[in-house]
Amino acid sequence: MSASLALTHLVPLAKEVDENKVTPGVLGFIVFAVMALAVWGLMKSMNRQLGRVDFTEETDPKAAPSEPEPVGSAGPAGSGGKASPAKG
Numbered sequence: 001m002s003a004s005l006a007l008t009h010l011v012p013l014a015k016e017v018d019e020n021k022v023t024p025g026v027l028g029f030i031v032f033a034v035m036a037l038a039v040w041g042l043m044k045s046m047n048r049q050l051g052r053v054d055f056t057e058e059t060d061p062k063a064a065p066s067e068p069e070p071v072g073s074a075g076p077a078g079s080g081g082k083a084s085p086a087k088g
Helices: 002-016 025-052
Strands: none
Touching: none
């Protein structure tokens, strides 16, 4: 019963609002501005972190091959570079 009473009191308030003049207002602007500042701060922090990254890759002396493989060699898979299916 109290829900129907609350609705009867809220219906006249809803009729007073003009649907063509509804705007987000000051609260909407504040929320948008805070989100924009947060994105700006995150991008500034990301730029700083990416600036610290060293993209040059150092070669491992233990993993360096002793001789480069010739271009035309058959390799471990045989000629053509494809392994034949196992028959069994």
